[in-house]
Amino acid sequence: MLAKRIIPCLDIRDGKTVKGIRFENVVDVGDPVELGARYAVDGADELVYLDITATHEGRKLFADLVERIAAHLNIPFTVGGGIRDVGDAGVLLSAGADKVSVNSSAVRDPGLIDRIAGEFGTQFLVVAIDARNEKGGWTVYVNGGRIPTEKELFSWAREAQERGAGEILFTSMNHDGTKNGFACDALRELSSALTIPVIASGGAGEMQHFLEVFRDGHADAALAASIFHYNEIPVPVLKEYLRKNNITVR
Amino acid sequence: MNVAIIKYNAGNIRSVDFALRRLGVTARITDDFDVIRKADKVIFPGVGEAATTMKYLKEKAMDTLIASLEQPVLGICLGMQLMCRWSEENDTPCIGIFDEPVTRFPPGLKVPHMGWNNLHRVRGQLFEGDLQGAYVYFVHSYYVPVCEYTLAETQYMVPFSAAIRKGNFYATQFHPEKSGDPGQRILSNFLNV
Numbered sequence: 001m002l003a004k005r006i007i008p009c010l011d012i013r014d015g016k017t018v019k020g021i022r023f024e025n026v027v028d029v030g031d032p033v034e035l036g037a038r039y040a041v042d043g044a045d046e047l048v049y050l051d052i053t054a055t056h057e058g059r060k061l062f063a064d065l066v067e068r069i070a071a072h073l074n075i076p077f078t079v080g081g082g083i084r085d086v087g088d089a090g091v092l093l094s095a096g097a098d099k100v101s102v103n104s105s106a107v108r109d110p111g112l113i114d115r116i117a118g119e120f121g122t123q124f125l126v127v128a129i130d131a132r133n134e135k136g137g138w139t140v141y142v143n144g145g146r147i148p149t150e151k152e153l154f155s156w157a158r159e160a161q162e163r164g165a166g167e168i169l170f171t172s173m174n175h176d177g178t179k180n181g182f183a184c185d186a187l188r189e190l191s192s193a194l195t196i197p198v199i200a201s202g203g204a205g206e207m208q209h210f211l212e213v214f215r216d217g218h219a220d221a222a223l224a225a226s227i228f229h230y231n232e233i234p235v236p237v238l239k240e241y242l243r244k245n246n247i248t249v250r
Numbered sequence: 251m252n253v254a255i256i257k258y259n260a261g262n263i264r265s266v267d268f269a270l271r272r273l274g275v276t277a278r279i280t281d282d283f284d285v286i287r288k289a290d291k292v293i294f295p296g297v298g299e300a301a302t303t304m305k306y307l308k309e310k311a312m313d314t315l316i317a318s319l320e321q322p323v324l325g326i327c328l329g330m331q332l333m334c335r336w337s338e339e340n341d342t343p344c345i346g347i348f349d350e351p352v353t354r355f356p357p358g359l360k361v362p363h364m365g366w367n368n369l370h371r372v373r374g375q376l377f378e379g380d381l382q383g384a385y386v387y388f389v390h391s392y393y394v395p396v397c398e399y400t401l402a403e404t405q406y407m408v409p410f411s412a413a414i415r416k417g418n419f420y421a422t423q424f425h426p427e428k429s430g431d432p433g434q435r436i437l438s439n440f441l442n443v
């Protein structure tokens with residue numbers, strides 16, 4: 001049976017791992033390759049590396065880093081951050097990335113999804129969406145959750161799917177950094193509205209939250225950062241817990 | 251050992267190369283026909299879209315090259331699908347080593363079938379070493395049905411071929427290069443056939 005995936009997410013700045021708390025106040029939590037290798041041994045199903053570097057030099061460091069990650073990891077990994085055209089995606093594919101994720105750049109230029117999927121296949125493309133629930137609706141934000149847009153979560157996710165997204169990575173800004181659990185209601189709605197897999201992000205604090213996001217939120221995968229980086233919930237312990245609660249995990 | 255990885259317009263070529271290096275093998279990533287013909291083992295990797303990729307392979311006459319190879323060849327993911335007769339993905343005639351169609355998963359569960367799933371009814375040298383039930387990594391929307399060539403099955407709405415073999419041609423729908431320890435074992439088994 002297809003297993004539910006546990007995905008540690010590593011934010012990278014200038015080639016090092018950082019984790020944004022509520023998208024701000026970044027703290028250094030270790031070497032990305034070393035962390036990734038540790039997660040692979042621990043049973044993480046996949047990794048996501050997000051480049052939050054703004055500078056040209058930092059982006060070059062990131063491409064070099066992707067190559068080192070690919071050389072060491074024997075599990076899949078997605079890279080994202082700053083991918084604005086097919087060429088950017090191609091550089092990362094050549095460096096050894098299994099998938100790329102696009103976020104703000106796809107909101108500004110939705111045709112980017114068609115172009116990347118057309119060139120490399122839908123399986124290569126994750127569309128990440130940051131959204132905040134406000135006044136009863138889910139508003140899509142760009143620039144790391146700093147700028148609201150006219151787009152609404154569910155219609156944008158459907159459009160991304162139609163254009164060629166292989167997966168949707170949904171981060172609830174209301175839940176991110178709170179450690180109070182995932183946005184299970186919105187996730188369930190999103191999952192039933194889409195035919196592609198949904199990765200849940202934002203809010204993981206306890207093992208029970210992962211059970212809820214799979215059982216109640218119908219997520220195909222769950223992503224988290226700080227609870228893994230600080231070893232608050234070791235991946236093997238989490239998987240054993242999920243197994244005991246009848247969730248299929250590897 | 252002399253291993254060639256076929257270089258073409260798409261594909262997760264680096265990942266396969268890195269996985270072989272972890273097994274102590276340095277492969278040649280090449281589109282040079284002579285180098286490919288003379289290799290002890292050939293790997294035909296793939297991530298991408300069937301029609302675009304077949305068009306490229308045909309333009310370079312790589313489709314006939316692949317079909318004519320006599321040493322062990324391993325197709326991976328899209329590579330496996332292109333080695334079949336036809337793909338429903340944009341109605342694409344393929345290389346035709348395996349006389350089987352490649353069809354899209356029916357509506358029901360999420361497509362692509364993405365993530366870790368088990369191998370069942372494994373047989374043959376490719377799966378030596380306690381790989382019954384092992385989890386391997388899949389990313390695909392189209393599949394090869396269970397057929398006379400099937401070496402391993404996986405269940406996702408329907409049972410499908412996780413791996414096939416015909417003579418010197420081997421192929422896996424999953425990505426052994428991304429499938430942790432079981433994947434490394436399967437690649438190593440291929441290098442030893």
